[in-house]
Every structure is written in structure tokens, then in C-alpha cells.
Amino acid sequence: MADLIYQPITQLAAALDAKQIxxxxxxxAVIARTKAVNGRLNAFNSFDEADALAQAGASDARRAAGQGRGALDGIPVGLKDVIAVQGQPLTASSRMLAKFVSPYDATVTQQLKRAGAVLWGRLNCDEFAMGSSTENSAFGPAVNPWDLTRVPGGSSGGSAAALAAGTTVATLGSDTGGSIRQPAAFCGLVGLKPTYGLVSRFGLVAFASSLDQIGPFARTVEDAAIVLGAIAGHDERDSTSYRATIPNYRAELGGRRGPWKLGIPKEYFAAGLDPEIGAAVERAIAFYRSQGCEVKPVSLPHTQYCLDTYYIIATAEASSNLARYDGIRYGHRAAQASDLVDLYARSRAEGFGAEVKRRIILGTYVLSSGYYDAYYLRAQKVRTLIREDFLRAYQEVDALLTPTSPIPAFKIGEKSDPLAMYLCDIYTIGVNLAGLPALSVPCGFTSGGLPIGMQLIGQPFNESGLLAIAQAYERAHDWHTRHPSL
Amino acid sequence: MSQPTEFNIDHVAQLARLALTPTEKAQFAQQLGDVLHHIEQLGKVDVSSVEPAAHAFAVYNVWADDIPQPGLTVDAALQNAPAQRDHMIVVPKVVE
Structure with a gap:
């Protein structure tokens, strides 16, 4: 097979079943590709060749014995370095966890192993998933394969860069405010953030627990459906895990044809949107209309408050979650300390990078005595209003269509001001606050050759419908078949 | 809404158990002042009759039957502890 490294799961699974490979x-092939390009990309924090080849050998033995486990059996899947794999490093791209080795598997890891996937690589990200560019990594920034002077997005930038460069066949990331969808858009991939509660968070390094969700990066919508099918489902070890029968997402893709009612929230096409991105999304809207879809404007009037609400809630939850890093039970421990509190404060100061410290400080402040009502409680109330905006829109439409990011991949070092970086997330964070499923799908390129993504936002737990709407577009376009020259 | 001028970086860093350098304190105070200024606009939203949302969906306590499950061995549980002795974690003296 030519270009093995750029084939989707569906093609590779067929080739594996037919004993062509x-x-x-x-x-x-992915190991060789990783070694050839990772020096330029820095997408991997670490990888374990012997372990991957042993997993692959076991997969071949299963197939030879007629005990293949389906489409993911033998497929290399990379994991963001915030998802635990027993016996492998788990760094969260932080000095704090530089020496940490997972004593157990995350639930999604167990599910992928059960499906026969070959777990390949620990993928770079912003430290503790806090950032929009993968520049906040103790391992140095990951780079965008489409332009080595630009960021791959973040926080799951390594997951996006690794897949776009053909060093793996699918990856998992985590999405707290856009950390799967924005890097998918920057790197020309499909990236899906499932409904909150659909995928277990057990074994995911916690950032903001009411917002975090694990989800797939894939080359095609169908591949995303395959990976989602493997990782979705109820888990007793995550008390926010949703009890539901998980549909066969891949099979359901074939049965859903539309036409759909699509809503276009006017607030997502406001000032600050790159004109080339706006034009590409307008062309996608015209495509759906040409397919008989009803497209209508809708309003999400509290959109302008999403960013502030998000940065209060996410940092508050982070300051609480990251209190566990005390230098005692695991993680970095300062060499010299006068007493216990001094040991905490020094270990944390030495272990955390600047952005993590900034968010802990902000989160601690908004939760502190005298400020809780004014910031945190108020943000939780505005969160209710933001969620109601979406639910009101869904009385009229099946899904919403927006740009994923207001700008294409930016230059490394371009956004040194934290607030400027936070503003990159304005089209993605509302989805996390409302707990909705959303995906980014490639919808064009800028004149400079950078990928553009559009975001489709679905109704709670209707991933099947969301994937079908995305696939209808994908089948009529070839953006996803292009690859960076690297 | 509270004024950013009330933001006392020393006090908050102490609450957060973070030993910041003077340079970090100055930088964070300025940057977070900008962020807090941006956040001020939340004060314009009328939330007088709105219930707060801790999660996007209602989340209830989950009960499990009290059945022993296999857990980590002591060695596995302690494998990442940076200072340990005789299967115990070492901490600085906390009582005189």
C-alpha cells in the first residue's frame, strides 16, 4: 500500500483483514515516520518502540487465530500525555510529573487495549492542558506540520501534529475549552469533543473537572466514529459518567442522510474573525443549503460572557484539582524546605510552569473569602444562561455551524500576552460550559496554505447526528485528503 | 464586582501554597489585573433570578455497594513517592 502513514483506519483495517499488511x-511504518519527523515537530514527549511492536505482534497473532477484535485491532493510536497508561510515563508536559510512571490504566486506555489498538507514544501538550498553542510545555513547543514556524494549536497540539504528520493513525486528546477542536482546525483534522459524561475521565489528569472530556482526532469522520465507539460508555470509576446504551456510531453514519436544520449563531461571525476563515465557513453553509438543509440565523446572546465565565470556572476548578501536587505522595519535591508548608510552596513553585501558576493564582483568588460570590458564584449563574442559550436554539435547529477558531495557526511566540491567547478560544469554550458535543472538520485552506476548520455543535448525547452532518460535508469535499509536505 | 486593585498577590500566593519570586509576583499581578479587568463585564449580567450551574447537566451523588475491589499494591501506590522509607512516605517534622 502506498502512503501507508496517511491511510484512514477504515482502509488500514481492510488491508489488515485482507492480510495485505x-x-x-x-x-x-509509523515508528520510522516518527523517527524521521519528530525532531522537527516535537509532537512526542516519549515513545516505546519495543512495547508498540509487542502490541502489534499480539494483534497479528489474534488475527491469524481468527480472533481479530474489529476495526481498531492493530491500529496505532497515540495518547495525549495526560491520559494514564500503566507502566508508561505520564508527565502532563510538566516538570512536576517529569518522573511519574502510571501505576494503572485510564478507562479509555483499557477500552483501546480491549479493542486491540496499538498504543503509540505520549503526545506533547500544554502543561496540564492549560493553553491554546502547546507552547506551555516543559518539553518545549510542538510545531505545526503545515508550517514549522507556527503552533499546532493546543492544548492537545501534539495529538494533532502527530496525526497530521503521519506518525500515527489516530490520537486521543482532551478538551476543556477547545483543546481538541482548535488543534484539529489548525492541523487539518477531524477532532471531536463528546458530550460531557459520555467518555470516562478516570485516569485523565484533571484540569477543570466539570469541563474536561476526552475525545478523538482522526483523518475522517468515520474514523472518529470508530474511535468514539471504542471509548464511550458508562464507567463506575467516574461519578459524572453517563448511563446510556452506546450506539454503533459507525453503523449509524450510514443510516442518517438529512436534510438537517442548521443554525448559524450570529455572535460567532463577529469582529475579529479572519476573513478567509469566514469565507470558507460561508461556503460550507452554502453547501448544506444546496443539499436541501434549512439554514437559519440563531442568537446565543450570552456568547460575549463565555470567555470570562470560562476563565473563572476553569481556573477555580484547576486551583482545587492541582492542590494535590504537594511534593509528598508523588510529583516533584523540593530539595530544601524548612517545614511542611514550605515544602508544599517550594515544590509547587519549582514544579509548575508560568501559565499553570497564573491559573492557580487566579482560581485561588476567585474562590477566596470575600470574592467567591462576586466571581465564582456569579460565573456559575452566567453558565446557566449560556447553557439555556444553546438549548433554546435547539428547539429550532438540529445543530449549529460556526468557525472553530477566529484565526488560523499563529506563529510560535506570537501571543505572549495571556489574555490574547485566551481570546483564541472564543468559539469553542461555550460548548464546554454547556456540556455539548462538537467537532471540527476541515473546510478549506488559507491563501498561505494553512488548514481551516469549521465547528458543528450538536445536541447532548446525539453524537450520531453530529457525525452524520459532518460526513455529508466531508464526502463532497477533499480537504481531508491533503497532507503537509514534510 | 470587586476592583482589581484589591488583588493582593502575596496573600493569594500564600493561600495557593506557591513560593513565587518577586519577578513572578510583579508579572502575575499585572497580567491577572488585565484578566480581572476583562472579567468585570460579567457584572453587567442580570443573574438575580438565575440558579448557579456547577455542571452542564444535573449531577447527583452516586452510591456504590460496599464490595471490596482489587486495588494497588503498596509498592505500586508508593512507586512515585519522592521520599519514602520502609513503605512509608517521609515528610518534614510537623510536631515538636
Whole structure:
């Protein structure tokens, strides 16, 4: 097979089943590709060749014995370095966890292993998933394969860069405010943030627990459906996990044809939107209309408050979650301390990077005595209003269509001001506050050759419908078949 | 809404158990002042009759039957502890 490294799961699974390739050959191909390009991309924090080849060998043995486990058996899947794999490093791209080795698997890791996937690589990200560019990494920034002077997005930038560069076949990221969808848009991939509660968070390094969700990056919508099918489902070890029968997302893709009612929230096409991105999304809207979809303007009137609400709630939850890093039970421990409190304060000061410290400080402040009502409680109330905006829109439409990011991939070092960086997330954070499923799908390129993504936002737990709407577009366009020259 | 001028970086850093350098304190105070200024606009929203949302969906306490499950071995639980002795974690003296 030519271009093994850029084939989607569906093609590779067929080739594996037909014995045209073996899982070991496929894994050797991604290992060789990783070694050839990762020096330029810095998408991997670490990888374990022997372990991956052993997994691939076991997959080949299963298939030879007629015990193949389906589409993911033998497929290399990379994990963002915030998802635990037993016996492998788990750094969250932080000095704090530089020496940490996971004593257990995350639930999604167990599910991927059960599906036969070959777990390949620990993928770079912003430290503790806090950032929009993968520049806040103790391992140095990851780079966008489409333009090595630009960021791959963040926080799951390594997951996006690794897949776009053909060093793996699918990846997992985590999305707290856009950390899957924005890097998917920057790197020309499909990236799906599931409904809050659909995918277990057990074994995910916690950032903001009421917002975090794990989800897939994939080359095609169908591939995303395959990976989602493997990782979705109720888990007793995550008390926010949703009890529901998980549909066969891949099979359901075939049965859903539309036409759909699509809402265009006017607030997502406001000042600050790059004109080339706006034009590409307008063309996508015209496509859906040409397919018989009813497209109508809707309003999400509290959109302007999403960013502030998000940065209060996310930092408050982060300051609480990251209190566990005390230098005692695990993580970095300062060498010299006068007493216990001094040990905490020094270990944390030495272990955390600047953005993590900034967010802990902000989160601590908004939760502190005298400020709680004015900031945190008020933000929780505005969150209710933001969620109601979406639910009101869904009385009229099946899904919403917006740009994923107001700008294409920016230059490394371009956004040194924290507030400027936070503003990159304005089209993605409302989805997390409302707990909705959303995905980014490629919808064009800028004149400079950078990928553009559009965001489709669905109704709670209707991932099947969301994927079908995205696939209808994907089938009529070839953006997803282009690859960076690297 | 509270004024950003009330933002006392020393006090907050102490609450957060973060030993910041003077340079970090100056930088964070300025940057977070900008962020807090931006956040001021939330004060314009009428939330007088709105219930707060801790989660996007209602989340209830989950009860599990009290059945022993296999857990980590002591060695596995302690494998990442930076200072330990005889299967115990070492901490600075906390009582005189």
C-alpha cells in the first residue's frame, strides 16, 4: 500500500483483514515516520518502540487465530500525555510529573487495549492542558506540520501534529475549552469533543473537572466514529459518567442522510474573525443549503460572557484539582524546605510552569473569602444562561455551524500576552460550559496554505447526528485528503 | 464586582501554597489585573433570578455497594513517592 502513514483506519483495517499488511509492518511504518519527523515537530514527549511492536505482534497473532477484535485491532493510536497508561510515563508536559510512571490504566486506555489498538507514544501538550498553542510545555513547543514556524494549536497540539504528520493513525486528546477542536482546525483534522459524561475521565489528569472530556482526532469522520465507539460508555470509576446504551456510531453514519436544520449563531461571525476563515465557513453553509438543509440565523446572546465565565470556572476548578501536587505522595519535591508548608510552596513553585501558576493564582483568588460570590458564584449563574442559550436554539435547529477558531495557526511566540491567547478560544469554550458535543472538520485552506476548520455543535448525547452532518460535508469535499509536505 | 486593585498577590500566593519570586509576583499581578479587568463585564449580567450551574447537566451523588475491589499494591501506590522509607512516605517534622 502506498502512503501507508496517511491511510484512514477504515482502509488500514481492510488491508489488515485482507492480510495485505500486518500490524507489525504498520507499526514499523509509523515508528520510522516518527523517527524521521519528530525532531522537527516535537509532537512526542516519549515513545516505546519495543512495547508498540509487542502490541502489534499480539494483534497479528489474534488475527491469524481468527480472533481479530474489529476495526481498531492493530491500529496505532497515540495518547495525549495526560491520559494514564500503566507502566508508561505520564508527565502532563510538566516538570512536576517529569518522573511519574502510571501505576494503572485510564478507562479509555483499557477500552483501546480491549479493542486491540496499538498504543503509540505520549503526545506533547500544554502543561496540564492549560493553553491554546502547546507552547506551555516543559518539553518545549510542538510545531505545526503545515508550517514549522507556527503552533499546532493546543492544548492537545501534539495529538494533532502527530496525526497530521503521519506518525500515527489516530490520537486521543482532551478538551476543556477547545483543546481538541482548535488543534484539529489548525492541523487539518477531524477532532471531536463528546458530550460531557459520555467518555470516562478516570485516569485523565484533571484540569477543570466539570469541563474536561476526552475525545478523538482522526483523518475522517468515520474514523472518529470508530474511535468514539471504542471509548464511550458508562464507567463506575467516574461519578459524572453517563448511563446510556452506546450506539454503533459507525453503523449509524450510514443510516442518517438529512436534510438537517442548521443554525448559524450570529455572535460567532463577529469582529475579529479572519476573513478567509469566514469565507470558507460561508461556503460550507452554502453547501448544506444546496443539499436541501434549512439554514437559519440563531442568537446565543450570552456568547460575549463565555470567555470570562470560562476563565473563572476553569481556573477555580484547576486551583482545587492541582492542590494535590504537594511534593509528598508523588510529583516533584523540593530539595530544601524548612517545614511542611514550605515544602508544599517550594515544590509547587519549582514544579509548575508560568501559565499553570497564573491559573492557580487566579482560581485561588476567585474562590477566596470575600470574592467567591462576586466571581465564582456569579460565573456559575452566567453558565446557566449560556447553557439555556444553546438549548433554546435547539428547539429550532438540529445543530449549529460556526468557525472553530477566529484565526488560523499563529506563529510560535506570537501571543505572549495571556489574555490574547485566551481570546483564541472564543468559539469553542461555550460548548464546554454547556456540556455539548462538537467537532471540527476541515473546510478549506488559507491563501498561505494553512488548514481551516469549521465547528458543528450538536445536541447532548446525539453524537450520531453530529457525525452524520459532518460526513455529508466531508464526502463532497477533499480537504481531508491533503497532507503537509514534510 | 470587586476592583482589581484589591488583588493582593502575596496573600493569594500564600493561600495557593506557591513560593513565587518577586519577578513572578510583579508579572502575575499585572497580567491577572488585565484578566480581572476583562472579567468585570460579567457584572453587567442580570443573574438575580438565575440558579448557579456547577455542571452542564444535573449531577447527583452516586452510591456504590460496599464490595471490596482489587486495588494497588503498596509498592505500586508508593512507586512515585519522592521520599519514602520502609513503605512509608517521609515528610518534614510537623510536631515538636
Amino acid at each position: 500486518s500490524a507489525v509492518e504498520l507499526t514499523q
